[in-house]
Amino acid sequence: MTLKSTLSKTINRREILQKGMAGLGIAGIGASILKPSALSRVAEAAALAEANGKILVILELSGGNDGLNTVVPYADDAYYQHRPEIGLPKNQLRILDDHFGLNPGMAGFERLFKDGKMAILHGCGYENPSYSHFTSMAYWHTAAPNSGQEYGWVGRLADNLDPSGSSNFLVNVAARQSLAVRSKQHVPVVFDQPSRFMREAFFEETEALSRVPDIGDVDNPSRRFLLNIARSANDASELVRDAWGNYNSPVDYGVNSLDLPKVVSLIDSGMPTKLYYVSYRNNAFDTHVFQNNVHRRLLTYTSDAVSAFIRDLERIGRANDVALMIFSEFGRRVPENVTLGTDHGAANVMFVVGNGVKGGHYGDVPSLTNLAKGDNLAYTTDFRRVYQTLISGWLDHGGGSKILNGDFETFDIFS
Numbered sequence: 001m002t003l004k005s006t007l008s009k010t011i012n013r014r015e016i017l018q019k020g021m022a023g024l025g026i027a028g029i030g031a032s033i034l035k036p037s038a039l040s041r042v043a044e045a046a047a048l049a050e051a052n053g054k055i056l057v058i059l060e061l062s063g064g065n066d067g068l069n070t071v072v073p074y075a076d077d078a079y080y081q082h083r084p085e086i087g088l089p090k091n092q093l094r095i096l097d098d099h100f101g102l103n104p105g106m107a108g109f110e111r112l113f114k115d116g117k118m119a120i121l122h123g124c125g126y127e128n129p130s131y132s133h134f135t136s137m138a139y140w141h142t143a144a145p146n147s148g149q150e151y152g153w154v155g156r157l158a159d160n161l162d163p164s165g166s167s168n169f170l171v172n173v174a175a176r177q178s179l180a181v182r183s184k185q186h187v188p189v190v191f192d193q194p195s196r197f198m199r200e201a202f203f204e205e206t207e208a209l210s211r212v213p214d215i216g217d218v219d220n221p222s223r224r225f226l227l228n229i230a231r232s233a234n235d236a237s238e239l240v241r242d243a244w245g246n247y248n249s250p251v252d253y254g255v256n257s258l259d260l261p262k263v264v265s266l267i268d269s270g271m272p273t274k275l276y277y278v279s280y281r282n283n284a285f286d287t288h289v290f291q292n293n294v295h296r297r298l299l300t301y302t303s304d305a306v307s308a309f310i311r312d313l314e315r316i317g318r319a320n321d322v323a324l325m326i327f328s329e330f331g332r333r334v335p336e337n338v339t340l341g342t343d344h345g346a347a348n349v350m351f352v353v354g355n356g357v358k359g360g361h362y363g364d365v366p367s368l369t370n371l372a373k374g375d376n377l378a379y380t381t382d383f384r385r386v387y388q389t390l391i392s393g394w395l396d397h398g399g400g401s402k403i404l405n406g407d408f409e410t411f412d413i414f415s
Contacts, residue, residue: 054395057263057276057309057324058154058180061302063285064133065328066342067349068377069295070106071120075099078368082335082375086292086342100361105300108307109351116359117310118351119413121386123366125347125379129330133283133344137329141180143384143404153387153403154275155183160399161274162186168236171266172277173259181277189236189273194244194262243269251312254304256280261312268316274395285328291341302326306353314355323354323394323414325386333375334368347377350386352413356394362411384408 073079074090075098093101094110100120102110112118126145130136142149151159158170158181165185172181172190181188247265259278266273280302287295306324313319331348347366364380372378388408391400401407 053274053321055267055274055276055318055322056390056395057260057278057322059258059260059302059306059324059326060137060178060180060277060279061285061326061328062133062137062279062281063283063287063328064136064330064332064344065285065298065348066287066291066295066332067328067347068332068334069291069342070103070299071096071122071349072101072103073099073365073368074101076368082368084336085340086336088292097361103296103299105296106303107300108303108305112307112310112353113359117355117357118353118359119357119411120361121350121352121381121411122361122363123347123377123380124327124350124363124383124386125330125377126382126384127379129346129376129379131330131344131346131374133286133329138179140327140329140383141178143387150182151184152178152180152182154180154277155186155188156403157391157395157397158183158275159185160403161395161397166272168239168272170275170277171263171271171273173262174277174279174281178277178279181275189240191237191240194240194265239269239271240266243271249312249315251308251315252304253308253312254301256301256305257308258302258305260305260309264309264312264316267313267318267322287332288337288341288343289339291336310353310355319355323352323356323390325390326351326353327383327386331377334371334377335375345376346372346374347379347381350383352386352390356414358413358415362413382408385411389413 068079068083069086069088072088072093074088074093080087088103090101092104094104094106095101096110096113102113109118113120126139128146130139139145141152143153154170159165162169163185165187167187168189170181170183170186170188172178172188173192174190175192177188177190243265244262246269247261249261249264253261258280263276263278280298284298285295306326309324310319313322327350328348331345332342333345337343366377366380370378384404384406385408387404388400389410391397391403393410393412393414
């Protein structure tokens with residue numbers, strides 16, 4: 001008999017996580033149903049949910065989004081000189097101010113910016129940029145440009161926020177785990193389709209695999225690791241399936257939700273997760289050929305989904321607790337190419353969105369006349385400054401220099 005079936009008539013899983021064992025009463029559950037280790041895991045999850053506080057969600061735009069045709073510097077003549085065919089005219093843009101306008105497909109982003117809920121960070125990049133999708137993304141995932149790290153920066157952040165490695169602290173919605181969430185202490189919850197999130201097995205193995213024996217302390221580190229993995233998989237898969245099964249929102253996310261409703265479902269269920277990682281997948285933003293139409297569609301889908309995400313959080317009363325960071329592994333070269341697209345570039349814009357954000361422009365805007373090698377924007381903002389801003393300014397955690405292997409000046413973007 002499972003905890004869920006035992007309590008289904010009196011209390012749901014969200015209440016378990018939010019109220020903890022004190023709210024349930026141990027006698028009401030029965031010692032024969034939950035062993036001490038199971039009790040401690042539920043209590044641990046409940047305590048984390050109660051103290052959940054601020055949540056960070058990261059959205060990756062894979063493929064290298066063209067920042068210049070996303071946040072368009074229409075007041076700079078050099079923009080149109082470099083892009084005589086694909087440059088977006090002012091009368092088509094969603095005007096933000098006397099210098100910048102958004103791509104015409106970005107109605108949701110326009111509302112967020114004008115409501116003061118979006119920070120645009122300019123010139124984000126790093127020294128000696130790589131133009132390889134794989135390499136540059138690895139640098140952003142590990143916050144270690146031109147070097148290597150075993151663990152991702154989000155994974156290291158989880159380890160610093162919660163050295164005990166509590167269950168369900170870190171969630172990655174994806175077909176496969178991102179390097180960004182690889183952690184020494186934590187087992188990231190990685191899933192794609194919530195309703196089908198369970199351990200793969202032959203039918204005859206299902207019952208056996210669903211049971212993780214409580215054998216007390218285990219001295220062998222390899223065995224302890226495997227038991228923790230199995231326990232985490234069983235616990236997390238049931239929580240995720242329940243959360244998604246109970247999720248019902250009237251908010252329209254548009255054509256591509258970017259997995260953001262799955263994040264809302266887990267937050268609403270009381271999942272004790274502080275760090276979520278999602279992505280626009282399959283190198284979608286690699287726009288080398290006839291860029292404008294497909295790029296506008298991609299940005300429309302992204303803008304609609306992000307705007308809906310904030311509305312959905314407001315619906316469940318958690319919008320003040322969540323910040324969303326959006327990035328891509330690099331920008332595009334400044335001049336258009338001969339196939340009316342753009343090639344791999346360097347510096348780019350990043351976005352931070354949320355009710356707690358002080359909207360506006362941050363960072364120095366790169367010059368369009370004094371370009372870096374390869375006709376690229378020269379970076380003006382080390383992207384780790386944005387990471388540090390989220391770590392210390394949003395999550396109020398003082399270990400940013402250890403996580404990022406250096407001290408980086410923060411932006412004052414949170415109210």
